[in-house]
Amino acid sequence: MAIPGLKKPDHIGFTVPNLDLAIAFFRDHFEFELAYEFGPFAADDNWMADHLNVNPRAEITKIAVMNAKGINLEIFEYADTVDRNQTAPNNADIGGHHLAFYVEDMTAAVTYLKQQGIEVLGEPTVMTEGPTEGESWVYFMAPWGMQLELVSYPNGKAYARHSSVALFDPR
Incomplete structure (x- = not known):
């Protein structure tokens, strides 16, 4: 049984070292x-630990919410007031993650990223x-070290021919 009243994803939240840069x-x-x-947001009691699973003295400097064309981004910037990991996890780390964006033309999109000085990891x-089968993908890096991905499958993916489950399709 699912969560009562469950609808669709609302947002993806993540922390960055510089909110203005991320925006x-x-x-x-x-x-x-x-x-x-x-x-900013902070608490003198255990609220931060109890509700956000962070150090009780952690301070959120600012939060920004952006419309990301189909889902919202909730982006946090924490003050450097307590010890915390200063590097983004990679895919092999527990909690490793990435955001993937659908593009119609992979070659044009990768060319754009490279022209903008954005690090692209390998070739598509x-x-x-x-x-x-039918998908192409490539990872790239946000300026603060977060992993992002471009995906493209203009003619769909092979799984759809055999699965009764239809995945969200941004095309």
Whole structure:
């Protein structure tokens, strides 16, 4: 049984070292829109630990919420007031993650990233067999070290021919 009243994902939240840089990155390269910002936020008791699973003395400097064309981004910037990990996890780390963006033309998108000085990890991988046959993908890095991905599958993916489950399709 699922959570009563469950609908769809609302937002993806993540922490960055510089909120203004993150807002500009997503605005300038993805055309995401800033809806609002708020903060700072901290507590003198255990609220931060009890509700956010962070050090009780952690301080959120500011939070920004952006419209990311189909889902919202909730982006946090914490003050350096307590010990915390200063590097983004990689895919092999527990909690490793990435955001993936669908593009119609992989070659044009990768060319754009490189022209903008954005680090692209290798060349696009083209899937020629298995459930993801028909998809191409490539990882790239946000300026603060967060992993991002471009994906493209203009003719769909092979899994759809055999599965009764239809995945969200941004095309």
